[in-house]
Amino acid sequence: MARGERLGVLGGTFDPPHIGHLVAAVNAFHALSLDRVLLVVSNIPWQKVGSRPITPARDRLDLVRAAVAGHPGLVASDLEVRLGGESSTVATLEYLRAERPDRELFLVLGADAAAGLPTWRRSERLPGLCTLVVVDRPGAGQGVPWAGDVVRVAIPGLDISSTELRRRAAAGQPVDFLVPEGVALLMGERLLYRGG
Ligand code: ATP
Numbered sequence: 732m733a734r735g736e737r738l739g740v741l742g743g744t745f746d747p748p749h750i751g752h753l754v755a756a757v758n759a760f761h762a763l764s765l766d767r768v769l770l771v772v773s774n775i776p777w778q779k780v781g782s783r784p785i786t787p788a789r790d791r792l793d794l795v796r797a798a799v800a801g802h803p804g805l806v807a808s809d810l811e812v813r814l815g816g817e818s819s820t821v822a823t824l825e826y827l828r829a830e831r832p833d834r835e836l837f838l839v840l841g842a843d844a845a846a847g848l849p850t851w852r853r854s855e856r857l858p859g860l861c862t863l864v865v866v867d868r869p870g871a872g873q874g875v876p877w878a879g880d881v882v883r884v885a886i887p888g889l890d891i892s893s894t895e896l897r898r899r900a901a902a903g904q905p906v907d908f909l910v911p912e913g914v915a916l917l918m919g920e921r922l923l924y925r926g927g
């Protein structure tokens with residue numbers, strides 16, 4: 732019998748997606764011999780709401796589609812957008828598990844996100860749902876507050892964030908090579924992040 736799919740999940744706001752996300756995803760894909768890595772676009776990232784304006788989910792989804800275009804292993808996922816409401820990684824993993832009970836789930840997190848795990852809704856469910864995969868991120872510590880196994884995947888330290896890209900776009904500075912060309916084009920076409 733064929734084995735179940737090995738499915739990676741990299742969740743994020745992706746506001747906008749950048750090469751840090753893509754290098755994390757592609758190295759998890761490679762290091763763990765995953766069949767696919769879903770870049771799951773958060774519908775309403777409840778932990779960020781109120782701290783700054785969030786770009787509409789449809790635009791962020793289109794940016795992620797542009798970001799992964801042409802890579803066979805990376806897939807833009809509209810799952811949380813379709814589910815609607817405030818997004819929860821645990822609920823998303825439960826959905827993916829229920830959809831195909833034989834698949835093995837790998838949750839890919841940057842080290843900063845891993846440090847925030849205890850603040851997630853129902854995070855105590857995670858160890859039974861997935862293997863945690865943590866990639867390095869400059870400025871983040873090494874500690875992971877997690878009861879289950881952790882797989883670490885080394886990637887080149889990329890000191891780049893969506894926050895810095897929004898700041899650049901608002902200041903009229905180039906984002907080229909920090910985001911894939913298709914993402915830069917779409918940001919320009921839709922005048923995203925220009926408000927300052
Ligand atoms: P923001 O500055 O708006 O928080 P971000 O760049 O942190 O944006 P997110 O969408 O918050 O991007 O992150 C989604 C996931 O990608 C998280 O697990 C995060 O740790 C990881 N990630 C983002 N940027 C990097 C990077 N440069 N290196 C490694 N992991 C990253």
Ligand code: MG
């Ligand atoms: Mg972040």
